[in-house]
């Protein structure tokens with residue numbers, strides 16, 4: 257059933273929000289709730305109204321899909337419904353179970369009374385999609401829980417447990433045990449005692465020094481928010497609630513701010529990311545209910561940079577880990593690093609000593625493959641060398657139990673080839689973690705030719721458990737992210753050859769919003785990694801001119817921060833980059849050697865060439881079916897490579913610029929010193945010519961998958 261329903265219970269009407277899965281307040285739901293409320297109002301037998309949801313969700317809030325569509329403003333829109341519950345001549349009581357978020361919580365805030373289960377959670381998460389609460393949340397919540405708590409909740413967007421708000425005016429009662437029965441009892445008391453409505457709007461915002469508090473909060477919020485406008489806008493709206501002449505003036509100000517943000521490019525980008533994250537979990541030919549394999553224990557092979565981080569990720573999720581190394585010394589070193597990382601978290605008070613002890617107790621170090629016999633999944637993170645991987649996979653195949661998942665963390669090697677080293681390629685999958693694996697949220701789940709559907713479904717489920725954002729990729733050199741990065745890095749190198757210096761490129765890219773420019777990123781990750789990959793490719797018969805300057809840098813021994821010198825110099829213990837005249841002179845000499853007359857390159861060209869190089873490769877990846885959708889590519893770049901969230905990812909950004917504009921720019925750059933990468937990918941050329949977009953391509957594809 258997809259409708260709220262009115263159950264008169266004695267003289268108490270129960271209106272149930274019933275729009276699975278999260279009780280979003282879609283137009284249809286609002287219409288039904290409003291008419292149920294009107295019926296209850298009109299029915300003389302009804303003395304009070306309870307508004308309830310499901311056990312898991314009172315309501316997840318407004319239907320974000322309706323934003324910027326006519327359905328959002330179709331009557332009764334949310335503000336109308338909120339007003340109806342507030343003005344109802346009969347007592348309205350919100351009964352909060354599960355989770356009440358955003359518009360759903362705002363509806364509850366307008367009711368005359370609220371009751372909640374102790375573990376239910378309430379919150380206003382709009383800030384996470386670049387908005388502020390738009391249906392009175394910034395006006396009513398401070399009046400019910402106090403200014404400080406409200407500012408914290410609204411600016412962070414984080415929900416709170418009802419029990420933790422029990423001592424505020426938010427709740428008439430926190431109900432242990434049967435929530436509905438308890439709520440009905442409250443309703444009867446309200447009716448019997450003729451209790452007047454306890455409206456948030458009637459409560460004064462009793463905070464003696466609001467100017468001082470907001471004056472203190474504002475710079476802190478601004479510093480943390482950086483380029484994000486919504487957190488400060490939350491403070492503005494809350495302040496309007498205090499300073500406006502009337503409550504309704506405050507509401508109007510909140511609406512004005514809300515709609516301003518709603519139209520803005522930043523909230524659009526954040527909403528794109530919101531939907532992208534939900535879409536990424538869907539795999540067209542693997543239904544959500546596909547069987548999965550149980551995972552109760554994990555094996556990790558290799559206790560280096562990645563293996564250690566991967567082990568920590570599973571330990572953090574409470575899963576036991578057997579960590580295998582080739583020799584005792586390397587094993588001891590790996591375990592010591594894990595312990596040191598946890599100890600540092602304890603020192604920073606991010607982890608308790610008990611948690612540290614518990615996690616280390618779940619970790620079993622070994623140098624014997626026999627210990628991996630019982631593992632449900634084993635992830636190898638040994639050297640990026642096919643011969644080493646082959647030896648490891650063959651050995652693993654001989655010891656792992658039937659049905660165990662065998663995963664590789666390779667960054668660039670062929671997962672199908674790795675799978676073929678075993679007698680069970682259907683059980684093999686790529687799990688490409690990013691460094692540091694215990695911190696970075698992205699996980700590329702690499703689906704091999706033979707990977708079984710239940711193995712893929714298990715990997716997706718496991719990703720959730722270890723709090724990673726999983727994006728499915730097909731097999732190709734570099735998968736989604738590193739394959740695109742390759743084009744981006746090549747373009748950065750060409751910019752140096754044509755006239756830029758590292759600091760100029762990094763500065764422009766960072767002003768665009770990237771966490772780090774390409775050269776600072778190279779210094780952080782280690783320039784020798786790309787050097788090794790280029791050497792391998794050359795040995796495999798694929799030489800390239802892309803990394804010529806980077807090769808020279810490595811030949812100078814400048815591998816990056818780890819050697820104290822890369823594209824920049826680094827002082828001991830510092831991460832601040834300082835330009836190095838020898839590097840800059842090497843770059844200028846290199847251009848002369850190629851016969852390129854260096855020229856001044858403006859900011860726009862730098863951004864376009866770097867970002868459109870990503871977009872063009874992304875379009876190839878999409879067309880080849882390596883990525884399932886353009887929005888998946890955006891997620892990879894946002895979560896693995898520091899692309900600015902406020903720009904929504906490279907493919908979304910290209911859509912906002914307009915694909916024809918992007919293609920025209922590519923054609924312009926094709927007339928420059930490095931024309932070869934600028935042939936528009938057939939998909940982008942086709943979409944541009946049709947006046948279409950990557951978003952439309954995604955929608956069409958998902959419609960095709962459903963039909």
Ligand code: NAD
Pocket residue numbers: 557558559560561562563580581582586636637638639640641644647648665666667668688689690691
């Ligand atoms: P690393 O050199 O830090 O660690 C590799 C570890 O594997 C070493 O401790 C080594 O002793 C161990 N090892 C080597 N051969 C072994 C064997 N036969 N049996 C058991 N252990 C063995 O390397 P890393 O950076 O952790 O990379 C590991 C893998 O992860 C590579 O495939 C790499 O491409 C991939 N990867 C690396 C990154 C990164 O940023 N470093 C990111 C994603 C994926």
